[in-house]
Amino acid sequence: MDAIVAVCDLYRSELDDCVATLRNRGLLISERSSQVRRLRSRNSRASRVSEQESLSFGESTREISHINTSHRATIEVFLWGAILVFFSHIGSSFGSHVASPLLNVIFDKQGASVFAYMLLPILTNIILRKHKRRGMSDSKTRFMLLTAALMQGITSGYVIDSTYISGEPLGFVTPLAIVMAYLGEVASVYKNRGALFVACATSALIANLGIGMLLNAITKTYELMTFAYVAAGLMTMKLVLKNVHRPGTGHSQQFFLLQSFTLIRALTFLICGYYKGEHVYARLW
Structure with missing residues (x-):
């Protein structure tokens, strides 16, 4: 056991x-x-x-390397931006030489300045966002931008109707030159952004200065506005390349280009402008 x-x-x-x-x-x-x-x-x-x-x-x-942007988006932004700038200049000439007596009854110079450079851009931007939210057609949005450019040109022309500068470039030449450089260089530079920016800037400078030489209009203000327009065009190009994957941003970039050129022109007249027959600086109001 x-x-x-x-x-x-x-x-x-x-x-x-x-x-x-x-x-x-x-x-x-x-x-x-x-x-x-x-x-x-x-x-x-x-x-x-x-x-x-x-x-x-x-x-x-990617800022300085390959480009993934649709060529159509870039071309559309600058071509329609050139049209907006052209209509703004037409409106400016009309407001300065034709509509000035009528606008003088509605506005004084200070009120017209506030409307042209503050209220109208803000209202246009609000309407542009509303169009984007509602999915409005491109034709309606473009017509709205064209109307805003014409109205802004008329009121800004009234603001500067008695102010002169020694010379200014044609604003729509810069975006057209950038489009031509983009079409010619986007394939040959192997889609490199740095080279593309250099090509676009060179093309715009040559086009503006060449036209200025042909018209015998090269002055300090002409050169200053040319460089400022080219810088604004390159900034718009950067926005286009950055926001290419965001749908519905093309109209905003066209409006940015228009407002940049309008602001550059207004500041040039404000700083470098003078009354005809007087070599004194003039005010916008």
Whole structure:
């Protein structure tokens, strides 16, 4: 009987040892699996961080590298922007030489300045956003922008009707020259943004200065406005390339181009303008 008890104790002790070994092995496996899971989570977080960094780096280097912009979007922005600037100049001539007596009854110069350079752009921008939200057709949006450009040109022409500068470039030449450079250089420069900007700036400068030389209109104000127009055109190009994947931004960029040119012209008349027959600086009101 004692032998049987001893054998049972031996079996029990061996069974306890086996159970303890299995328990320890299970704990070890569980600890290793948790370590592996933590390591995998760290690696996944590190990979996500590195992926985000690579995306941000790619976004920054894309500014001077390849162009993914639809050619049609760029051409449309600058061609229609040139049309808006042209109609703004037509309106300015009309407001300065024809409609000035009528507008003098409605506005004084200060009120016309506030309307032309503050209220009208703000209202146009609000209407433009409303058109975008409602999904209005391109033809209606373009007609609205054309009307706004004409109204702004008429009122701004009335503001500067008695102010003169020694010379100014034709505003619509710059966007047209940028379009021509874009069409000619976008394939030959291997879609490099830096080279494209240089080509567009060079083309616009040559076109404006060439026309100025032909018309014998090269003056300090002509050169100043030329460089300012080219800078505004390049800023618009940068916006087009940056927001190409956002639908419905073309009209906003056309409006930005128009307002940039209008502001440049107004500041030039304000700073460098003089009354006819007097060599004194003139005010806009």
